């Protein structure tokens with residue numbers, strides 16, 4: 001593909017790849033242990049096709065409706081070549097729909113959602129990989145400096161369960177027949193220090209992994225903080241605007 005947009009995406013992918021390689025080498029990690037997930041929300045299916053042609057294997061969406069409409073426009077071969085991640089806040093009543101098409105759901109943060117996704121996966125005749133979303137803003141977050149500020153949350157919580165609720169939720173997923181617990185996910189708090197946030201996430205990830213050895217994934221890091229995420233053990237980086245450009249306004 002030689003259209004101008006493909007060239008733009010190819011160059012942006014190369015710049016992000018350079019950042020990932022540099023971050024891995026700075027922390028002595030193998031590039032192969034970090035998966036780039038390109039967040040294609042708000043961008044058209046044509047961009048997903050361009051990314052596929054450029055070798056991208058993993059894409060993420062954050063709106064159930066938008067994502068399924070987009071994925072329906074892919075051919076069976078195109079769809080089969082992709083791992084599709086769901087990274088948005090998920091209402092329980094949309095869980096069944098998402099369970100029918102997502103390969104990995106990153107935003108599991110409550111028991112009712114575990115049950116709904118498990119039922120949805122069963123009805124769709126498939127198994128689903130899930131990550132538990134940790135709310136690093138939540139009071140009582142594993143903050144060893146003691147800076148938790150008594151219940152204040154940054155405006156517009158991005159979802160997630162408080163760190164102290166994660167072990168029970170992990171066991172819940174462990175009991176779900178059609179869900180596979182693969183790890184944890186977080187978004188660094190707005191205006192906070194991503195280093196501290198991702199260090200806290202790493203501690204939560206260790207705890208989950210000790211009880212659930214297959215839960216080895218850590219989804220952390222976006223366009224602005226992927227270096228800090230790699231330094232703290234992220235296995236999956238969710239990068240949108242650094243590759244696709246500024247997001248168009250939601251329709």
Ligand SMILES: *Cc1c(COP(=O)(O)O)cnc(C)c1O
Nearest residue numbers: 039062087222223238239240241
């Ligand atoms: C949109 C989004 C991203 C990508 O953010 P960028 O800053 O554009 O890289 C990552 N994670 C989640 C959960 C998102 O909703």
